[in-house]
Amino acid sequence: MGIREDLEAIGAQLKEELASLEMTKALEEVKVKVLGKKGTLSGLLRSLGQLSAEERPAAGQLINKAKEDFTAWIEEKQAILEAKEKEERLRKEALDVTEPRDLPCEGAEHPINAVLNQVLDCFTSMGFEVAEGPQIELDHYNFELLNLPKNHPARDAQDTFYVDDNIVLRTHTSPVQARTMLSKKPPIRIVCPGRVFRADEVDATHSPVFHQIEGLVIDKDVTMGDLRGTLDAFAKRLYGDDIETRFRPSFFPFTEPSAEVDLTCFNCHGKGCKVCKGTGWIEVLGCGMVNPKVLEMCGLDPSVYSGFAFGIGLERITMLRYGIKDMRLLYEGDLRFLRQFR
Amino acid sequence: MKVSMNWIKKYADIPVSAAEYESRMIMTGTGVEGTEYLGSHLNNVVVGKVLTCVNHPDSDHLHVCTVDVGEGEPLQIVCGAPNVKESVLVPVAKIGAELPGGTIKKGKLRGVESFGMLCSGPEIGVPVELYPSVGDAGLLIFNEEYAPGTPVAGIFGLDDTVVDFEILANRPDCLCVWGVSRETAAAMGTELKLPEITVKEADGNINDYAKVDVTDFELCPRYAAKVVKNVRIGPSPAWMRQYLHAAGMRSINNIVDITNFVMLETGHPMHAFDLSKVKNGHIIVRKAEKGETLTTLDGKHYDLPENALMICDENGPTGLAGIMGGEESEITENTKEILFECASFDRTSIRLTSRAMGIRTESSGRFERGVSAATVMDALLRACQIVNELDAGDVVPGVIDLYPDPVKPAELTVSCKRISHRAGVDVAPEKMKEILEKLLFKVELNGDEMKITAPIFRQDIDQEADICEEVLRYAGYDLIPSTRLRGETPMGGKNTTLRNRDRICSFLTGEGFYETMTFSFISHKSIEQLGLDADDKRHSCVSIRNPLGEDTQCMRTTLLPGVLKTLSTNINGGNENGRIYEMGDVFDGIERTGEGLPVQSTMLTLGCWGEGGDFFSVRGIVEMLLKREGIKPEILPADEKYLHPGRQAKLIYEGNVLATVGELHPDIAAKFDIDSRVCIAEVNLPQVFANATPMGTVKSIARFPAVSRDIALVMADEQPVGPVMVAIEKACGKMLESIRLFDIFRGIQVGEGKKSVAFSLIFRAEDHTLTEEEISRLMKKALKVSKEQFDAELRS
Structure with a gap:
């Protein structure tokens, strides 16, 4: 038998073996058996020594050619097998992607703070600074500087918790306004958010503790139109571009003229619904031009400066915004309630 | 405050619907909580004349009547009331009437068709004080002549709308019919027709009947009184009962009703004393003395707080000034001579006494909010005028009026330009004048300058800003433009x-x-x-x-x-x-x-x-x-x-x-x-x-390799591991990149009461590769500090 025949026999057997192979592991064995150091091709190469010098180059060429062919066959098979195995692995790794899993808790800030932050974003973007002050406050700042002298009947409307004759739990965040006017030169543009207290028993719409945000602007040329413009911007930012304000005459001791402000009902957009009791308007805040007497008491000359102030009840706008019917839910902290917020 | 719209209409026309009226009042600053039409249950209830009345063929108590209801054929109505008879005038609920007990439908009673219902007082929901015979058994039979078909609501004064006003704290002058009528006339642009007050007096002299002393004019700036003799106590007329009913007050008798009517109309609480019960007719207004007591109108007995302002006679306290009268001098059926009191009391004093005693009345509430001393006499004379009208007694000539320091109307000079600017709305000076005059201000316009005298009852006006509000609320808050803030913008933002x-x-x-x-x-x-x-x-x-x-x-x-x-x-x-x-x-x-x-x-x-x-x-x-x-x-x-x-x-x-x-x-x-x-x-x-430390600059990533070493330390079981790790970190310094606890083992192998704690330490230097020598020196430091400070040994 000659080399050519041997190579043909090896090749034929290799083809047969490759054809029946299923796994890359077995392919490695076949590869070693033919192309390995102790493989059949190496054996043939070693046997070249027995050939004559004239026969050797041709035989060597034959063997090298065969080696190239065999390697190509094996690589081809290997690629096929690898692709098949990868496909198989991926098939086995498939998940039931619809299988439910427990989610981690999302977490959320308190709805009142969520709404407060929206309000703050709106006013801070208009150049308002945020000011805070003590919740336990001097009568002087909470009442007297705001044109509510002792025994003024309007004090009764704000049933006050007293610590002693001169110290109260603040009934509004207005004392922060008074403190700011006393300590800062105009132009003043502040909003004062915070907790306030009134001696009201707890029920669905009352609470002895609640939150307000008040605003104050003092400058040389401030008009009631600027007040309306500012509140229009607030209403549109918070509730949408189609929201309008309606000013109604009102009375507060610290402003003159004063107004109650209604917004277009953000539930029905003015058509009339349950939320707005069919009127298309929702009463949201009180405001007015700072009473010159207040300016004077706070050390500002009312012939030079004017300004406006407004106050918003955060509980009220939070309850309206989310359709909360009972204020107590806000203070119970039940996760069945809080988990609905995001 | 609930007020009959008919009452207001007496003094100011309201040429619009109740809903439109409500909205105009709100937009001009008089709050309205709501309106209620009183006769809504009396639609389709009319006066009917019983033409024929025969016994029902199949019943021993029913009657079959034909009733003229003023339109079309007379109605056949079956009626069970024993007092039904021919030719009486009765209320007829026609088909479709929605009575308190249900809707009236066509029916058949024992085979006879019935097209409506003849009604009793309770069936049409009319309270007894509005119609005297309403409470009688059986059908309500009208005593007066009415044309068949007349709607009954008007007969009972229920063809009226009650307006529930919400008066702002600065406007106590609006807490009365005259007050809201003034605002109504201004808001509607109609004429204000307040009554001219004239009193017809009999003979005699008030000073022969009564004498008043006020000891403290701070607390009682004005005290006025009139005397009425030959008092004829009786029921009030229907119109007065109807107005009181709409305001939520009960009718008592003509004299008491007059005081309440005048209070509702003028805003001045009044009191009527039985003069025979006031010792020597001498009233003394003074502060309570220690230990004094009083039995009030409602029969309750009180110890009086010192300094409470009292109305007294020569025997002692007879009433709490401005809060409640005493039982002693109450008006009774036998009262013959009365003294009407109309006064003004210091609101703080009333408030403190009312608080201290836990008594709040309509009167105290009004005084707390502020009752003007200036208008006291109008109210007092109005009461006397109504005494004349009702013929409830003879007014004695003369008046007692202790008023040493009369209130003066507010006078101020303002700039129209400044007012317009504050409001943000351009209002012409002439327009301002017109608005203010409509509100009964006296105005002298001089270019930009306006000299203003406020009406005497307006206690809330004392500065230009107040005038600005008056102008703006009648010019219209709707005119306020929407402008943006100008000037220097502060930095803004959260702190x-x-x-x-x-x-x-x-x-x-x-x-x-x-x-x-x-x-x-x-x-x-x-x-x-x-x-x-x-x-x-x-x-x-x-x-x-x-x-x-x-x-x-x-x-x-x-x-x-x-x-x-x-x-x-x-x-x-x-x-x-x-x-x-x-x-x-x-x-x-x-x-x-x-x-x-x-x-x-x-x-x-x-x-x-x-x-x-x-x-x-x-x-x-x-x-x-x-x-x-x-x-x-x-x-x-x-x-x-x-x-x-x-x-x-x-x-x-x-x-x-x-x-x-x-x-x-x-x-x-x-x-x-x-x-x-x-x-x-x-x-x-x-x-x-x-x-807290703010975020600083970042380090670059170390280029030299890290070396990791594990050690296990045996220490007392109760030794907290935290401090051990802190000590090792300190000892090794910055070459120790991290230390991590990865195992704690307790068992026989490490001994009773001990634990073996295994840490993984990673060392790295920023500027070179650590040598074996450096690492073992660092490890020695770690072991040394563990041994010295915590008695922890390397686990063997």
Whole structure:
């Protein structure tokens, strides 16, 4: 038998073996058996020594050619097998992607703070600074500087918790306004958010503790139109571009003229619904031009400066915004309630 | 304040619907809570004349009637009332009438068809004070002649709308029919037709009947009186009863009704004394003396507070000035001579006495809000005029009027330009004048300058801003334009404290925490339930002088009671796991600021239960929170009484406790009705922010290889590992990149009462590859410090 025949026999057997192979592991064995150091091709190469010098180059060429062919066959098979195995692995790794899993808790800030932050974003973007002050406050700042002298009947409307004759739990965040006017030169543009207290028993719409945000602007040329413009911007930012304000005459001791402000009902957009009791308007805040007497008491000359102030009840706008019917839910902290917020 | 619209219409025309009227009043500053048409249940109820009345063929008590209702064929109506008879005038509820008892439909009674119902008083819901025979048994039979078909609502005065006004605190002058009529006329642009007051007097002289002394004109700036003799007590006429009814007042008798009617009409509370019960007809207005008592009209007996202003006679107190009369001088059927009192009292004094005695009346409420001394005489004479009208007695000539210091109308000079500017609305000076005159101001216009005299009853006007409001509310608040702020814009934005708090909240919500809020109040009991040491600062709270109850006794010194209550609500509400936090202010009961106010600080308390709520998870959250503020705290066992004695740690930085973390003590949990393990962390935010370090510059990534070494140290079981790790870190210095605990082993192999703690140490130098020599020197340092400070040996 000659080399050519041997190579043909090896090749034929290799083809047969490759054809029946299923796994890359077995392919490695076949590869070693033919192309390995102790493989059949190496054996043939070693046997070249027995050939004559004239026969050797041709035989060597034959063997090298065969080696190239065999390697190509094996690589081809290997690629096929690898692709098949990868496909198989991926098939086995498939998940039931619809299988439910427990989610981690999302977490959320308190709805009142969520709404407060929206309000703050709106006013801070208009150049308002945020000011805070003590919740336990001097009568002087909470009442007297705001044109509510002792025994003024309007004090009764704000049933006050007293610590002693001169110290109260603040009934509004207005004392922060008074403190700011006393300590800062105009132009003043502040909003004062915070907790306030009134001696009201707890029920669905009352609470002895609640939150307000008040605003104050003092400058040389401030008009009631600027007040309306500012509140229009607030209403549109918070509730949408189609929201309008309606000013109604009102009375507060610290402003003159004063107004109650209604917004277009953000539930029905003015058509009339349950939320707005069919009127298309929702009463949201009180405001007015700072009473010159207040300016004077706070050390500002009312012939030079004017300004406006407004106050918003955060509980009220939070309850309206989310359709909360009972204020107590806000203070119970039940996760069945809080988990609905995001 | 409820007022009959018919009453207002007597003085000012209202040419629009009730709804339109309501809206115009609101937009001009007179609040309206709502309107109610009184006769809505009397639609389709008319006067009917019974033409024929025969017995029902199949009944021993029913009658078959034909009734003329003023239109079409007479109606056949079956009626069961015993007093029905031919030719009487009765109320007929036609088909479709919606009576209080139901809607009237065509019916058949024992085979006879009936097209309506003849009604009794109660069936048409008419109270007895509105029609005398309404309460009689059987059908209501009209005593007067009415044409058949006349709607009955008008007969009872129920063809009227009651307007519920909400008068603002600065406008006590509007708390009466005349007041709202003035605003109505201005708002409607109609003529104001207040009555001209004339009194017809009999003979005699008031000074022969009565004498008044006022000892304190500060508290009683004006006291006026008239006397009426030959008083003829009787019922009031229907019109007066109807107006009182609409205002929610009961009719008593003509004299008492006159005082109430005049109060509603003019805003002046009045009182009528039976002069025979006033000793020597001598009334003395003075402060109560110590030990004096009074029995009021409602029969209650009171000890009088000193300084309460009293109406007295020579025997002693007969009434609480401006609040309530005394039983002694009450008007009775036998009263013959009366004294009408109309006065003005200091509102603060009335308020304090009313508070102190716990008596609030219509009268005291009005005096507290302010009753003008200036208009006292109008009210008093109006009462006498009505006495004339009702022929309820003979008015004695003369008047007592103690009024030493008459109120003057407010006079001011204002600039039209400034008013327009403040309002943001351009209103022409002439227009301003017109508005103000409509509101009964006297105005002299001189270019831009307006000289104004306010009407005497307007006590709220004393500066230009007040005039601006008057002008604006009648020019129309709708005219206020929407303009943007001008001038120098401040920087704006949140302050540092708020930004700090926002950062913490956003971290916690990201970790699955829900923010909760509880009241700033706590009870003494809830603090005691925490089982704190007797001298713990948190026991000392700022107390509320007038709490609503136990729960609002004092201000919180810690967020714990609130958070524990929230946890209890959640756990008992069936929420299996959860993470909550409250960020809120607490108040120091002892320390005060320079202004003398309690020191207030914002604290943070976390509460976790169920999965993810174990000690180490929660401590991890707090460590991470601190890490994000640039703080790496030392962790040591803590000793809070409300926490599990073996499961609590404090996180310390530079000697300050920044936070305490631990499992709630089971005894405390039980007191707050919590039956599962909960973990609490209290974070002292002011301390955290004080120690926070801002993010600095970054380091480049080390290029030289790290070397890792594991060591196991055997130490006493009770030795906390934290301090050991801190000591090793310190000893090795910055070459030690990290130290991590990876195993704790207890068992025979390491000895009784001991544990083996395995750490993985990673060393690296920034500027060279560490040599074996350097590493073994560092390891030796670690072992040495462990041995010296903690008696920990290398595990062999």
